[in-house]
Amino acid sequence: LGHAVLRAKSHVGEHSFAVLLGDDVIDSRDPLLERMLEVHAATGDNVIALMEVPRDQIHLYGSAAIETTSDTDVVIVTELVEKPEPEVAPSNFAVIGRYVLRHEIFEVLEKTEPGRGGEIQLTDALQFAAQHPEVAGGVRGVVFSGRRYDTGDKLDFIRATLRIAIDREDIGPELRGWLKDFSKD
Numbered sequence: 001l002g003h004a005v006l007r008a009k010s011h012v013g014e015h016s017f018a019v020l021l022g023d024d025v026i027d028s029r030d031p032l033l034e035r036m037l038e039v040h041a042a043t044g045d046n047v048i049a050l051m052e053v054p055r056d057q058i059h060l061y062g063s064a065a066i067e068t069t070s071d072t073d074v075v076i077v078t079e080l081v082e083k084p085e086p087e088v089a090p091s092n093f094a095v096i097g098r099y100v101l102r103h104e105i106f107e108v109l110e111k112t113e114p115g116r117g118g119e120i121q122l123t124d125a126l127q128f129a130a131q132h133p134e135v136a137g138g139v140r141g142v143v144f145s146g147r148r149y150d151t152g153d154k155l156d157f158i159r160a161t162l163r164i165a166i167d168r169e170d171i172g173p174e175l176r177g178w179l180k181d182f183s184k185d
Helices: 002-006 032-043 055-060 105-111 122-131 154-166 172-184
Strands: 017-020 024-026 046-052 062-068 074-082 093-101 139-143 148-150
Touching (some): 017 032, 032 093, 046 074
Parallel strands (some): 046 139
Antiparallel strands (some): 017 093, 046 093
16 A cells, blocks of 8 residues: 555645545444545545444454544554554554545655555555654544445445445435345245
8 A cells, every 4th residue: 555655746736635445434424534525624644434343353454553632532642553463562552544634645655665565555554644743734533323335345345335335315215125025025
């Protein structure tokens, strides 16, 4: 992911930017990105989306050590570890696929050595930013508790498709009827 983000440098220039990973579907009724942009505008920090997951699933995500703030849904990120084993993870707060980043993260990524999996990890660059806010801004997290689907998981992909389609006014009623008939088979 770090290398992919770095490829956007010439397009972004000296502006902050958002990264939205396509395999994380966030229901548009749950305003995660809007909240992240608010936090970024208020603090100037990099902002990542976090979600609490069961401890035995944290090895699937980046994990964040956090400090609370006066905002119940905003935390200060003090450490990030990419896909740690559950027993050494700093928390069960998982990094999910939404980021609002300062342009300085490009400079950090250019100096980031390949990490886990032999790849340049965005998590490693954000870890540097969390420990050196004077270089690339600090890191805050918005703790998300809304509807999120991981389309990299086959069942979650189907859930996302059905949940979002059922709630659409143009196709929802017909789909509900079809599902009721289908479930009788």
